[in-house]
Amino acid sequence: MATIKDVAGAAGVxxxxxxxxxxxxxxxxEETRTRVMAAMEKLNYYPNEVARSLYKRESRLIGLxxxxxxxxxxxxxxxxxxxxxxxxxxxxxxxxxxxxLNKELEYLQTFKQNxxxxxxxxxxxxxxxxxxxxxxxxxxLDRTPEGAxxxxxxxxxxxxxxxxxxxxxxxxxxxxxxxxxLPTAQDRFHGALEVLQQADVDFQIIETASFSFxxxxxxxxxxxxxxxxxxxIIASNDIQAAAVLHEALRRGKKVPEDxxxxxxxxxxxxxxxxxxxxxxxxxxYDMGKEAAKLLLSIIKKQPLAETAIQMxxxxxxxxxxxxxxxxx
Amino acid sequence: MATIKDVAGAAGVxxxxxxxxxxxxxxxxEETRTRVMAAMEKLNYYPNEVARSLYKRESRLIGLxxxxxxxxxxxxxxxxxxxxxxxxxxxxxxxxxxxxLNKELEYLQTFKQNxxxxxxxxxxxxxxxxxxxxxxxxxxLDRTPEGAxxxxxxxxxxxxxxxxxxxxxxxxxxxxxxxxxLPTAQDRFHGALEVLQQADVDFQIIETASFSFxxxxxxxxxxxxxxxxxxxIIASNDIQAAAVLHEALRRGKKVPEDxxxxxxxxxxxxxxxxxxxxxxxxxxYDMGKEAAKLLLSIIKKQPLAETAIQMxxxxxxxxxxxxxxxxx
DNA sequence: TTGAAAGCGATACCAG
DNA sequence: CTGGTATCGCTTTCAA
Numbered sequence: 001m002a003t004i005k006d007v008a009g010a011a012g013v014x015x016x017x018x019x020x021x022x023x024x025x026x027x028x029x030e031e032t033r034t035r036v037m038a039a040m041e042k043l044n045y046y047p048n049e050v051a052r053s054l055y056k057r058e059s060r061l062i063g064l065x066x067x068x069x070x071x072x073x074x075x076x077x078x079x080x081x082x083x084x085x086x087x088x089x090x091x092x093x094x095x096x097x098x099x100x101l102n103k104e105l106e107y108l109q110t111f112k113q114n115x116x117x118x119x120x121x122x123x124x125x126x127x128x129x130x131x132x133x134x135x136x137x138x139x140x141l142d143r144t145p146e147g148a149x150x151x152x153x154x155x156x157x158x159x160x161x162x163x164x165x166x167x168x169x170x171x172x173x174x175x176x177x178x179x180x181x182l183p184t185a186q187d188r189f190h191g192a193l194e195v196l197q198q199a200d201v202d203f204q205i206i207e208t209a210s211f212s213f214x215x216x217x218x219x220x221x222x223x224x225x226x227x228x229x230x231x232x233i234i235a236s237n238d239i240q241a242a243a244v245l246h247e248a249l250r251r252g253k254k255v256p257e258d259x260x261x262x263x264x265x266x267x268x269x270x271x272x273x274x275x276x277x278x279x280x281x282x283x284x285y286d287m288g289k290e291a292a293k294l295l296l297s298i299i300k301k302q303p304l305a306e307t308a309i310q311m312x313x314x315x316x317x318x319x320x321x322x323x324x325x326x327x328x
Numbered sequence: 329m330a331t332i333k334d335v336a337g338a339a340g341v342x343x344x345x346x347x348x349x350x351x352x353x354x355x356x357x358e359e360t361r362t363r364v365m366a367a368m369e370k371l372n373y374y375p376n377e378v379a380r381s382l383y384k385r386e387s388r389l390i391g392l393x394x395x396x397x398x399x400x401x402x403x404x405x406x407x408x409x410x411x412x413x414x415x416x417x418x419x420x421x422x423x424x425x426x427x428x429l430n431k432e433l434e435y436l437q438t439f440k441q442n443x444x445x446x447x448x449x450x451x452x453x454x455x456x457x458x459x460x461x462x463x464x465x466x467x468x469l470d471r472t473p474e475g476a477x478x479x480x481x482x483x484x485x486x487x488x489x490x491x492x493x494x495x496x497x498x499x500x501x502x503x504x505x506x507x508x509x510l511p512t513a514q515d516r517f518h519g520a521l522e523v524l525q526q527a528d529v530d531f532q533i534i535e536t537a538s539f540s541f542x543x544x545x546x547x548x549x550x551x552x553x554x555x556x557x558x559x560x561i562i563a564s565n566d567i568q569a570a571a572v573l574h575e576a577l578r579r580g581k582k583v584p585e586d587x588x589x590x591x592x593x594x595x596x597x598x599x600x601x602x603x604x605x606x607x608x609x610x611x612x613y614d615m616g617k618e619a620a621k622l623l624l625s626i627i628k629k630q631p632l633a634e635t636a637i638q639m640x641x642x643x644x645x646x647x648x649x650x651x652x653x654x655x656x
Numbered sequence: 657t658t659g660a661a662a663g664c665g666a667t668a669c670c671a672g
Numbered sequence: 673c674t675g676g677t678a679t680c681g682c683t684t685t686c687a688a
Contacts, residue, residue, distance in 0.1 A: 001463060003665055014675045019667060026668090027673045049441040050382045051665035054680050059378065061421070061442070069403040070596070079398050082424060091438050093389070094422035096410060110419050113377040114389070135329060213600055242600040249602045269400070269597040272541055272570040274577045331681055342659045347683060354684090355657050379681035383664045 002043035011039035022047060053115055062295065063111030063119040063136075064092045067099050071211070072267040073237070073284055074122070077141060080288025081120055088296055090117060099124055111136065118295045120288075124181060126150075137298040141291045142184055149298060149307045151291040153282045155184050158264065158313040159191020162234050162280050165315055166260040167195060169322050170232025173203040174223060176244075178236030179210055185236050188264055188280075192234050208236060216243035224251060231259045238263035238270045238279055245273060245320060261320040275319030283311050330371035339367035350375060381443055390623065391439030391447040391464075392420045395427050399539070400595040401565070401612055402450070405469060408616025409448055416624055418445060427452055439464070446623045448616075452509060454478075465626040469619045470512055477626060477635045479619040481610045483512050486592065486641035487519020490562050490608050493643055494588040495523055497650050498560025501531040502551060504572075506564030507538055513564050516592055516608075520562050536564060544571035552579060559587045566591035566598045566607055573601060573648060589648040603647035611639050 004022070008015045013032055020026040021036045028036075039045070053059035062085055066074045082092055093116060095107035104123060108130050111119050119138045121131075126145035131138055140150040166173065175192055178185025196203045204227060208219055220243045223230065235241035241263030245255060253259050255275055263270060266281035290309050297304055317323075332350075336343045341360055348354040349364045356364075367373070381387035390413055394402045410420055421444060423435035432451060436458050439447055447466045449459075454473035459466055468478040494501065503520055506513025524531045532555055536547055548571045551558065563569035569591030573583060581587050583603055591598060594609035618637050625632055645651075 004667095005665075015666080016668080016675055016677090017673085020674090023667080029673060032673085046437065046441055048382075048443070048665050049438075050378055050387065050443050051680090052667080054376075054378045054382050054665080054682090055667050057680070059442075064422075068407075069397065070407055072400060072597070075397045075400075075403055079396075079424065082422075086434075091435075091442075092422050094392075094410075094420050096407065106414075107419075109374065110377075113374055114387075114419075115376070115378050213596070239600070242597075246600060246602050246604075268398070268541070269570075269600075272567070272574060272597075272601070274574050274602055276574075332683095333681075343682075344659055344661095344684080345657085348658090351683080357657060360657080376681050379664090380683080381664095382666090382681080383683050385664070 001048075002045040003048070004045075006043055007036065007039045007045050010043060011036045057115060058117050059115050060090050061093050061114060061116045062090045062292075063107065063114075063116040063121075064094045065104065065107050065111075065119065065121040065123060066094075066096055067122060067124075068096050069094075070096075072239075072269060073265050073282075076268075076284035077122065077288035077291075080285040080290075081292040082288075084289045084292035085296070090296075097123065101125060104128075105130060108134070118299050120291050120295055137295060139291045139295040139298070141287065144308055144310075149294055149304075151287050151294060151309045151311065152184070153287060153311040153313050155187025155313075156191040158280045158282070159188035159193070160195050161191075161313065161315045162188065162262045162264060163192040163195035163199075165262050165278065165317070165321050166232045166234065167199045167201060170260050171202060172227065172229045173201055173232040173234065174227055174230045175203055175205050175234045176219070176236045176240060177205050177207050178240075179208065185211075188236055204230075208240065211237050211239055213239050213243055216240040217247070220244045220247035224248070233259065233261045235261065235263050238265045238267045238277060241277055241279065241320075242270070242273055245275075245277065256320050256322045260322060263320075266316055271318065278318045278321035279316050281314045281316045283313075287311050330373040331376070332373075334371055335364065335367045335373050338371060339364045385443060386445050387443050388418050389421050389442060389444045390418045390620075391435065391442075391444040391449075392422045393432065393435050393439075393447065393449040393451060394422075394424055395450060395452075396424050397422075398424075400567075400597060401593050401610075404596075404612035405450065405616035405619075408613040408618075409620040410616075412617045412620035413624070418624075425451065429453060432456075433458060436462070446627050448619050448623055465623060467619045467623040467626070469615065472636055472638075477622055477632075479615050479622060479637045479639065480512070481615060481639040481641050483515025483641075484519040486608045486610070487516035487521070488523050489519075489641065489643045490516070490590045490592060491520040491523035491527075493590050493606065493645070493649050494560045494562065495527045495529060498588050499530060500555065500557045501529055501560040501562065502555055502558045503531055503533050503562045504547070504564045504568060505533050505535050506568075507536065513539075516564055532558075536568065539565050539567055541567050541571055544568040545575070548572045548575035552576070561587065561589045563589065563591050566593045566595045566605060569605055569607065569648075570598070570601055573603075573605065584648050584650045588650060591648075594644055599646065606646045606649040607644050609642045609644045611641075615639050 004015050008018045020028045097104040122141040144150040177189045263279035266279045270277040332343050336346045348356045425432040450469040472478040505517045591607035594607045598605040
């Protein structure tokens with residue numbers, strides 16, 4: 001692998017000059033420039049990023065920490081971030097935490113040791129001192145610790161929208177309360193709860209331990225066993241909604257005639273369920289993108305208008321909810 | 329950020345000694361070791377990976393190139409690779425190519441410039457000279473160029489299994505031929521074709537341009553319009569199968585009574601369709617894992633038993649295929 | 657058992 | 673406009 005020295009030798013100039021043409025700064029005579037370029041071409045030279053990063057004490061890498069890329073909500077966040085970051089020549093060091101503290105800490109450590117230019121983290125532990133005592137800028141995704149730069153979506157409104165979507169046409173509503181340790185899930189929950197409490201409906205709450213399909217399946221069976229009269233279900237994410245939908249159909253219920261179901265997230269697969277799932281859309285791709293933009297401006301030390309970005313959510317009516325009649 | 333020099337200073341030794349305790353090699357007196365360790369502790373020191381990589385001309389990073397993490401098949405590959413690699417302390421630089429040559433080349437370039445220890449690539453262009461003229465070891469995933477280390481699954485057998493799963497109980501089979509430029513899709517196709525040709529059934533082939541849900545939706549509509557008598561469909565992946573299933577149900581067909589459908593891949597969402605999708609499982613997570621293992625042994629220059637690993641596929645019977653009667 | 661010093665491959669300052 | 677050189681933080685001889 002050719003180094004800057006080789007190029008310098010081949011072009012009959014000093015490494016300083018090569019560096020100048022490489023970075024296009026400082027003066028360099030047109031003729032020597034072409035000579036250097038020719039040498040680079042001939043030697044098939046490309047600069048060693050590692051050496052560069054060492055000198056600059058900063059790499060062109062960004063750390064991206066996600067709970068689990070296997071959960072369909074996250075790939076979109078990742079793509080949004082990646083696409084935006086690439087435009088500025090940054091690349092991703094990527095890691096899944098599985099929401100385990102020690103994995104998260106290990107990745108943070110990796111990010112620091114590799115002197116990433118910045119970090120985007122979807123974490124349950126934004127208040128870790130490991131985050132505050134960090135040299136690199138951090139943008140939190142899907143979590144909004146006071147004062148820190150973050151991108152999230154409006155879970156409270158989302159929860160309300162979900163409840164409103166079915167509250168007028170269901171009599172016995174079941175509200176699935178997502179994992180207690182996830183603030184985002186709790187925002188949705190409280191939003192929905194607010195609407196249900198103000199409406200004149202019978203409703204019950206079921207606690208759910210996780211977002212996984214396995215757990216959701218068990219939960220769905222339990223749900224119908226305990227509350228057979230349920231005719232409206234507000235799930236805390238789409239996977240859960242799919243499991244419930246599944247179980248409802250298996251029991252011969254008609255959806256949305258007998259029972260309405262609304263999910264949350266709008267993962268790509270929701271459209272592909274049958275019937276297509278009505279849900280609350282979080283703009284995942286755009287959230288990733290915004291997080292990247294925000295991080296980029298912090299890296300470039302640009303003045304920021306807002307540092308806690310909240311993205312809007314949207315009710316996507318598909319076929320697991322009935323068309324709402326004009327409100328009385 | 330403390331450097332090795334600071335530690336050396338604090339411990340009253342040379343950087344060489346610190347380096348020795350850091351890497352646990354060479355002789356170092358027990359007492360000085362503890363002194364050094366104490367200093368590291370006190371200064372909250374951690375080694376700079378960038379400097380290390382520069383000297384060693386190799387980082388602890390592995391390049392992972394995937395077509396699109398947004399496609400549910402790939403996150404599992406990624407996780408399999410990540411989990412295995414982490415066990416040895418390697419991390420991932422991750423990139424999506426979107427099957428675009430120039431994006432792929434850019435990522436390859438990034439991998440080289442960052443002196444990754446190795447590369448795992450799910451690519452359509454394994455024969456690029458950029459791959460052969462590369463210093464780092466490369467393992468191809470989901471593609472098997474002659475002679476190069478690779479991990480894939482047995483698409484031909486998979487295709488046969490798919491066809492066999494429905495051939496005896498459907499009379500008018502539609503075989504969806506996946507994207508022509510994807511060898512894996514073509515393997516499946518030919519496997520299935522072989523079975524159909526040998527069986528006494530009426531069948532037709534439909535070309536499909538992509539694996540995307542959008543395209544698959546259009547294709548599904550077309551399919552039923554052109555071949556309304558179809559009672560068995562072999563899709564070239566699960567997304568496609570889902571779209572077809574969707575359309576079948578929309579048209580009031582009963583699945584699997586009126587029409588059998590079989591997918592390919594066994595993405596996590598397949599189980600969550602209604603009815604749950606019968607499909608051919610590719611062990612994606614394990615494929616990622618095997619690719620990582622293979623790469624690791626190449627990096628460590630261990631002798632390899634086999635360099636082109638082929639993983640088995642499996643028929644997963646769920647509810648879009650009918651139980652097969654004992655063959656006559 | 658330890659330290660001094662020469663790299664690793666770039667960047668940037670200072671002279672000329 | 674160009675070159676020499678210190679520097680980034682670490683690893684690894686080579687001597688002592």
